[in-house]
Amino acid sequence: MFTRPHLNSGIPIYVQLKEQIMHAIEKGALKKNDQLPSVRTLAEQLVINPNTVIKIYRELEMEGIIEIRHGSGAFVTSTGFDKSKSNKIRQGTTAIEKIVHQLLNKGLHPDEIRRILESILQQKEKK
Numbered sequence: 001m002f003t004r005p006h007l008n009s010g011i012p013i014y015v016q017l018k019e020q021i022m023h024a025i026e027k028g029a030l031k032k033n034d035q036l037p038s039v040r041t042l043a044e045q046l047v048i049n050p051n052t053v054i055k056i057y058r059e060l061e062m063e064g065i066i067e068i069r070h071g072s073g074a075f076v077t078s079t080g081f082d083k084s085k086s087n088k089i090r091q092g093t094t095a096i097e098k099i100v101h102q103l104l105n106k107g108l109h110p111d112e113i114r115r116i117l118e119s120i121l122q123q124k125e126k127k
Helices: 013-026 039-046 050-062 083-105 110-126
Strands: 066-069 073-076
Touching: 013 050, 039 050, 050 066, 050 073, 083 110
Parallel strands: none
Antiparallel strands: 066 073
């Protein structure tokens, strides 16, 4: 069902695979309560690090797209896929990627950028 990520595309592997999973749900190839492949199976199938699959599954769970049932696996949520939320997340990711790229070009280190972002988010949470 999922294709091996393109290593030379410039797009991180986890982003490519996450997009494939979300696309499969959007198009109905994966429906509510369908089980996703296990972390190990998917990692072996696509020849990627299992930690990459874990990261994707955790992000999808936090976004409410899948549910991880310990001991049983990962399942598409019964509440369905919120395309508007997905689009907002995708747009936000694109905007942040552009800003990060600009800051890296100005000579900031990734750790400095991370601290800036975390500081801004903490300030917003206090309001």
